[in-house]
Amino acid sequence: MGRKLAIGCGTVFVVLFLVGAGVAWWFIGRPAASVVGAVRDVQRIESIREGVRDTGRYQAPADGVLSDGQVERYLDVQRAMRARLEDRVQTLRQRYEEIDQQNRDPSPTELAQAWADTTGLLVEATEAQVDALNAQAFSLEEYRWVRRQVLLAAGFAAPGYDITDLTGDGPAPGEAVAPGATEVPEANVQLVAPHAEELEQTLPFAWFGL
DSSP: OOOOOOOOBTTBOOOOOHHHHHHIIIIIITTOHHHHHHHHHHHHHHHHHTTOSOOOOOOOOTTOOOOHHHHHHHHHHHHHHHHHHHHHHHHHHHHHHHHHHTTSOOOHHHHHHHHHHHHHHHHHHHHHHHHHHHHTTOOHHHHHHHHHHHHHHTTOOOOOOOGGGGGTOSOOTTGGGOOOOSOOOHHHHHHHGGGHHHHHHTHHHHHTTO
């Protein structure tokens, strides 16, 4: 049975059968052209990230306190990704809502296609993210730290799965969210509180390491 994932962007949502897609990849997908293409997409994600211009080490503050500018830059990255993916997300939403409305389990072909759609969307999202990181003068290291601190301060367990783990090319498990203390400074809570609703919409991106 498929699991639905909604990417918040106003009223724009995409339904992706992630559990079913994973099963399709392991058991039926390898011979399928759509899944072969999906594997190539996953392998591309890490190389796309090499386009981030700022590759310097980021020294996080000892007190773990975010600056106003870091929160705004993080939100600007997320907004840029959602804006760039809106049309693609709308297309996929319509496709999978049609299946969902039929009140049936997706077919093996549809599961394989869902996996390909997921990875293809992540390639596009990664390209959008790299452009946005460069525009906001973020390194991946600083961005990951900021994302973790922002989401924790907003009351969300900071997600950090990276789909490139499937190829062995991505960061080690847990690395995608960047290391750091789990204590949440009160200053961070106050800083992100006005953005709680918008931050909730960023969770699907963050779950995939974006």
